[in-house]
Amino acid sequence: MTREELARFIRSSLDRQSVVEIDGLGRFRRNTEGRISLVHANRPSAFIAYAAEDGLTADRLCDALEAQGWSAWLDRRRLLPGQNWPRRIEEAIASSDCFIACFSTRSVKKRGGFQAEVRYALDCARRVPLDDTFIVPVRLDDCRVPTRIQREIQYVDLFPDWQTGLDKIFTIIESQRRAA
DSSP states (O other), X not given: OOHHHHHHHHHHHHHHOSEEEETTTEEEEEOTTSOEEEEEOOSOEEEEEOOGGGHHHHHHHHHHHHHTTOEEEOHHHHOOTTOOHHHHHHHHHHHSSEXXXXXXXXXXXXXXXXXXXXXXXXXXXXXXXXXXXXXXXXXXXXXXXXXXXXXXXOOEEOSSOHHHHHHHHHHHHHHHHHHO
């Protein structure tokens, strides 16, 4: 895509919505005079992996992270038409500050994208310093976390008390940011 094509895309998108976010670059918006401005990306980022059946809960988690000042990556919100989605998802996982894996009774039994994303995140975690937190497993219900994860990484429950679980996620992520 040329610069001119990107500029046209941003302008036309801003005609339909108030903000356009481009991963790694920042957020474009119109100011009060109608001029387009860019707020550079410097927010921490989290990739949210989930099974399609848990989409509403993933949306809720995404909204909570964004309300906390994070850039949350959720496929339904970030993938654009025509993108090579497997490659784009891998890029988003590798460039995220953390990977939040949403385990549920549905996701742990299902084959497909969620499992592939978790496996790729495990590979990415090998490149992160040993004392850093990259993978944050969360349980959405009373499911069994896979042994490979459970053996090395503590998980967080978002049930029966959603807010207590969220607070734990924010605590680990924020402590990680301060240590960096």
